[in-house]
Amino acid sequence: MSETSLKEKVYQELSRITHAISNPKRMELIDILSQKKHTVEELSKKISISIASTSQHLQVLKSAKLVETKRNGNFIIYSISDDSVLRLVSSVKELGFRKIAEIERLINDFKSDKNILESITLDDLFARSKKEKILLIDVRPAEEYESGHIKDAVSIPLDQLKKRLNELPKSKTIVAYCRGALCVMAADAVKLLQSKKFKAIRMEDGYVEWKLKQQEQN
Amino acid sequence: MSETSLKEKVYQELSRITHAISNPKRMELIDILSQKKHTVEELSKKISISIASTSQHLQVLKSAKLVETKRNGNFIIYSISDDSVLRLVSSVKELGFRKIAEIERLINDFKSDKNILESITLDDLFARSKKEKILLIDVRPAEEYESGHIKDAVSIPLDQLKKRLNELPKSKTIVAYCRGALCVMAADAVKLLQSKKFKAIRMEDGYVEWKLKQQEQN
DNA sequence: TTAGTATTCAATTATTTTGTTGAATAGTTG
DNA sequence: CAACTATTCAACAAAATAATTGAATACTAA
Structure with a gap:
């Protein structure tokens, strides 16, 4: 009984990680941060939603330990917390580019455009x-x-x-x-x-x- | 304009993949299927929810191309669609076991139990x-x-x-x-x-x- | 063809999520 | 200390999700 409960908790925690990147805006945030650190305001502009929303998304990512923060003057700088995050995103992309016909089609459109x-x-x-x-x-x-x-x-x-x-x-x-x-x-x-x-x-x-x-x- | 729109669509599709495993039950399903093919009924028992719910979860996984089906007599057999799915799950676990204190604690409890x-x-x-x-x-x-x-x-x-x-x-x-x-x-x-x-x-x-x-x- | 069965669909409800606006906060800098 | 400002919090509405039950489907096998 306590055994299954423990197991369930582990799956819950694991799915919290994937939940964090299960939203297009958060996936985009991670992708942007993979290139370079950014402030909340910069990120908000890049993904075209309000600063408050961006901040909330970033907090979801932070609570899943996918990103971390550092203060620099008045700004808070967000960055990818660990290279294992890059590996995770890379394996999502691998799967997407390989298996999802829709993505393949989009990429081909993109390339021919x-x-x-x-x-x-x-x-x-x-x-x-x-x-x-x-x-x-x-x-x-x-x-x-x-x-x-x-x-x-x-x-x-x-x-x-x-x-x-x-x-x-x-x-x-x-x-x-x-x-x-x-x-x-x-x-x-x-x-x-x-x-x-x-x-x-x-x-x-x-x-x-x-x-x-x-x-x-x- | 069409550029950002395409980009958004790609992130949407990519997040559909992670969305598929962003639920504890579906994460567990994938983990079970990583060991061996199963029927819907077997899976339903293992994850302790109704057959109808299990079926719906499986369809989410299927539409994200994480699992595939094959008929065998009266049964429909679900299995992992590709080894890249195993890599994805493995990188989620790597990240989880490394970065999430809660998971580490759960595993230690589990081990000492x-x-x-x-x-x-x-x-x-x-x-x-x-x-x-x-x-x-x-x-x-x-x-x-x-x-x-x-x-x-x-x-x-x-x-x-x-x-x-x-x-x-x-x-x-x-x-x-x-x-x-x-x-x-x-x-x-x-x-x-x-x-x-x-x-x-x-x-x-x-x-x-x-x-x-x-x-x-x- | 018919009976039987595993799976899926549909409708419903309770819960969670997303994004907005405006106020609050925390921390810096002069 | 005081003014400033980037970020976060709170409250809300709209939309999406998860699980259940019961009906419908699609396929097998006699």
């Missing part, structure tokens, strides 16, 4: 970098790069790319990445570069995927 | 099996063993153990496993064996954990 053609994965990048000279560029906003980036990547935020083309070599293949499969910045960068006769290609994996891969190998 | 003392992990098992002679026994019900088991494990369901002690050697270390960290059968087996002067120890990982580990290595 944006004229996203060829792309490589992290594994492809490693393989190619052994055979040819590659320049890896991170086209996310500079703050996100500073908060963490793939080894050997150079920061060239998308909005600076046009002005900084002279920094880039025509002899190397340029690989651009941003926030992952659903981010359009790297594709835009590649389109610009290709129109200027650079050898450029998009990588669909981002910093988070690289970080998780690093850990696997240790 | 059951007098569960020493236990080893799969990694420990591999290491020890190179140094000494080990007999690995699977004490789950025979059906679960038949549905899948750790390589080289011998099936001795807990309720048969007493009668089959003569099959077991006193020279080897006996390692018993069942369904994982929250399953008490292996602990009971070890207690019985130790009282009969066997060298016995419990392994906290189960078949699911082993299966996921196998895949990692390929």
Whole structure:
């Protein structure tokens, strides 16, 4: 009797974790925080709901220990609490991208809307970098790069790319990445570069995927 | 505009997956199905709610593509749809066992209630099996063993153990496993064996954990 | 075809969740 | 200390969820 009760409590606690990301806005919050720390106000703007609502969502995430807070001056900064959260989200995405026809359809629509053609994965990048000279560029906003980036990547935020083309070599293949499969910045960068006769290609994996891969190998 | 809308739809679909396991009963269903296929009626008994409710929960899981069905005679058999579901659940548990104080407390209560003392992990098992002679026994019900088991494990369901002690050697270390960290059968087996002067120890990982580990290595 | 049975559907009720607005709070900074 | 401000709390309405019971369905098997 007390046995089943204990068991039920454990399932209850476990489902509290998944409950925390069972809401689209909270899932989006976690995804945004995976890239970089943010204040409540910033997050509220990004997910387009009121500050009070955002705060409530963040508290759900916090009570499930998925995010943590730190004060900085007047602001409270939210961040992902642990890399195991990244793994959790990554496995949800894996399942979603693989099994849910609706998501596959959405991603294909997204790609064709944006004229996203060829792309490589992290594994492809490693393989190619052994055979040819590659320049890896991170086209996310500079703050996100500073908060963490793939080894050997150079920061060239998308909005600076046009002005900084002279920094880039025509002899190397340029690989651009941003926030992952659903981010359009790297594709835009590649389109610009290709129109200027650079050898450029998009990588669909981002910093988070690289970080998780690093850990696997240790 | 259509960009954010697409993004929102993706988060909505992703959260549908986590929503599916954001309920204790459904989490338990997935956990039960991780061991073995079941009919609706069997599942209903195991989670102690009505058949109609169980059916409805199963349909939520099915629409999120976490489980799938197959007819067998009069019965409809539910099973986990894909190993990526096991990975998802495993990452939820990892996060839960690591970060949620409440779960840690519950597990410790559980262990002390059951007098569960020493236990080893799969990694420990591999290491020890190179140094000494080990007999690995699977004490789950025979059906679960038949549905899948750790390589080289011998099936001795807990309720048969007493009668089959003569099959077991006193020279080897006996390692018993069942369904994982929250399953008490292996602990009971070890207690019985130790009282009969066997060298016995419990392994906290189960078949699911082993299966996921196998895949990692390929 | 008919009887039988496992499962699903429908309708209902109690409970929980989401998002809003406006007030309260806590902590910083001058 | 006092003013300021980012964040959280409280109260509410609308919507969604979980579980039950009883009826309907879909399939099997004789």
